[in-house]
Amino acid sequence: MENLELITNSTVDCEYELSNFDITVGKLSPYSGMITWYQNRIDAPRLKKACQQIVDSVPILGGRLVKKLFSPIKVVCQAKKHGIGFIEVDLGKQEINLDNLLEAKTYLKNVFNIPEKSGDAINTDAPLIYVILNYNQNHSGITLLINHCIVDGGTYFQLLEHLAKAYGDPDYVSKSEPLWTVNFNKIDDFINARLKEMSWNEKLLSPTSFFAYILRFLFVNKSDWSYINCILTKENLDLIKQKIQNLYDDETVYSTNDALFEFLSVTPIKRFIFFANLRSKKVGIPENYLGNAEAIVSGLTQPENDYMLKHYDIRKTINELPGIYTFLPVLNSNYLMINNLSKLQNLPSFGENKVILQKFFEFDDRPLDIFSSACKGALIYRLTQNKYFLMYFNLKNVVSQVENKLRDIGVEEIVLETS
Known part of the structure; x- marks a missing residue:
C-alpha cells in the first residue's frame, strides 16, 4: 500500500x-535526501503530527515554487492547500536487507512523480518537502527528500532533527520557536560583499566559469577513471588522525576532518x-x-610541500574563506574536491527506536551513474554512530x-569500480 497525503499549514498565506x-x-540540484533505518515500528500518525507542527511553524516548507x-x-x-508530501509504504512481509550496508534498498518506485531536479518543481504542484515512511513488522525507514532551492545540507539535518524531536515531544515546536530565520537576503548580501573584494580578472571570468566547468566534463575521458566505496570505522578515523598528528608534534589544533583531507592527498x-x-x-548568517x-x-597547497595537502592549509582556508563560491579551480586538472557531510x-x-543505518536515498528505478560527471574528489557521510x-x-x-593507504590502516571491505 502506497499513498501520498498532503500535510498542509493550517492558517498562514505567505510568499518569499x-x-x-x-x-x-x-535549480540544477536534485531532490536529495537520506533514508534512516530503525529497529522496530515508527508510528505513522505520530510522525504526521510532528510534520504538522513543523509546517504550521514554518509554512514555507509546505510552499510551492512559482515563476512568472x-x-x-x-x-x-x-493555507490548507499547500503542504509537505507524506508517503506511507507498508512493506508487509517483504524482507528489508540491512546485512550489506552498501546495497540497502529503499523499496519505493517513483510512482508519485517526485521531481528529479529541484528546478523541475517550478510552476507545478510538487511539494518542496517529502517525508516517506517505510515499515514492516521489524523495521522502519524514514526518508526526508528536500528541494534544494530552500534547504541545503545544514538545514536538511536540522529539519530531520526537529522532526525527530517533535515526534518525541508534542510541545517541542512551541517551546523552540523560531525554528528558522527566513531572510534570504542575508546570503546575497554576503556574496555581494565578497564579490567586491575580487580582482577585475576574477570578476571577468567568474560568470563564464560554470559553463566552462560543464564543457570540460563533456570531454573527460571517463575510461581513465575509477572510484572506491568503503566503510571507515571510528577506529580507522582515530588512527588516521594519530598518524598525521605524529608528523606534527608541535601542532595541536586540527580536527579529524583536517587529518582525513590530508590522508586523501x-x-x-x-x-x-x-x-x-x-x-x-x-559572517552575519x-x-x-x-x-x-x-x-x-x-x-592553495604550498609549493614547499610539493603541493601535497597539509592540514594547516585547510585550517587557514577555513578561517579566511578565500575563493568562495567559484568554479574556477576545477578548470585546472590539479585539484581535489571533498564533501564531508558527517560534519x-x-x-x-x-x-525509543534504535538507528541501524543512515544512507543516501536512491529510487530503485533511478540508477546512479557516477561517471556521468567525473570529478576528482571524495564524499563522506555517517552510516551509524561508529561507521x-x-x-x-x-x-x-x-x-x-x-x-x-586504506588497507594499511586496516580497511578490508573496499569496493573498487572502474568505467
Missing part, C-alpha cells in the same frame, strides 16, 4: 522571494575544494538560517594509491 544564491545553487514572466522565483504558501594538487557551512563562520548557506571554498550530520532517534561511508573518485592510478 528566493535569493540569487538559492536559485543558482538549487520577468519575475524572480518565489515560494508561495497557501596522495598526488600533487595545486587546489583543494570543500563545502563550508557559513552559518558557523560569523545565523545558525538557524533557512536556505542555502553551504558554499564552495577553495584554497553536519546527525542520527536522530524517533522515540562512515567513503566514496573516492579520481584517475585510476590515484585511486589505487588511496586504496593502498
Whole structure:
C-alpha cells in the first residue's frame, strides 16, 4: 500500500522571494535526501503530527515554487492547500536487507512523480518537502527528500532533527520557536560583499566559469577513471588522525576532518575544494538560517610541500574563506574536491527506536551513474554512530594509491569500480 497525503499549514498565506544564491545553487540540484533505518515500528500518525507542527511553524516548507514572466522565483504558501508530501509504504512481509550496508534498498518506485531536479518543481504542484515512511513488522525507514532551492545540507539535518524531536515531544515546536530565520537576503548580501573584494580578472571570468566547468566534463575521458566505496570505522578515523598528528608534534589544533583531507592527498594538487557551512563562520548568517548557506571554498597547497595537502592549509582556508563560491579551480586538472557531510550530520532517534543505518536515498528505478560527471574528489557521510561511508573518485592510478593507504590502516571491505 502506497499513498501520498498532503500535510498542509493550517492558517498562514505567505510568499518569499528566493535569493540569487538559492536559485543558482538549487535549480540544477536534485531532490536529495537520506533514508534512516530503525529497529522496530515508527508510528505513522505520530510522525504526521510532528510534520504538522513543523509546517504550521514554518509554512514555507509546505510552499510551492512559482515563476512568472520577468519575475524572480518565489515560494508561495497557501493555507490548507499547500503542504509537505507524506508517503506511507507498508512493506508487509517483504524482507528489508540491512546485512550489506552498501546495497540497502529503499523499496519505493517513483510512482508519485517526485521531481528529479529541484528546478523541475517550478510552476507545478510538487511539494518542496517529502517525508516517506517505510515499515514492516521489524523495521522502519524514514526518508526526508528536500528541494534544494530552500534547504541545503545544514538545514536538511536540522529539519530531520526537529522532526525527530517533535515526534518525541508534542510541545517541542512551541517551546523552540523560531525554528528558522527566513531572510534570504542575508546570503546575497554576503556574496555581494565578497564579490567586491575580487580582482577585475576574477570578476571577468567568474560568470563564464560554470559553463566552462560543464564543457570540460563533456570531454573527460571517463575510461581513465575509477572510484572506491568503503566503510571507515571510528577506529580507522582515530588512527588516521594519530598518524598525521605524529608528523606534527608541535601542532595541536586540527580536527579529524583536517587529518582525513590530508590522508586523501596522495598526488600533487595545486587546489583543494570543500563545502563550508557559513552559518558557523560569523559572517552575519545565523545558525538557524533557512536556505542555502553551504558554499564552495577553495584554497592553495604550498609549493614547499610539493603541493601535497597539509592540514594547516585547510585550517587557514577555513578561517579566511578565500575563493568562495567559484568554479574556477576545477578548470585546472590539479585539484581535489571533498564533501564531508558527517560534519553536519546527525542520527536522530524517533522515540525509543534504535538507528541501524543512515544512507543516501536512491529510487530503485533511478540508477546512479557516477561517471556521468567525473570529478576528482571524495564524499563522506555517517552510516551509524561508529561507521562512515567513503566514496573516492579520481584517475585510476590515484585511486589505487588511496586504496593502498586504506588497507594499511586496516580497511578490508573496499569496493573498487572502474568505467
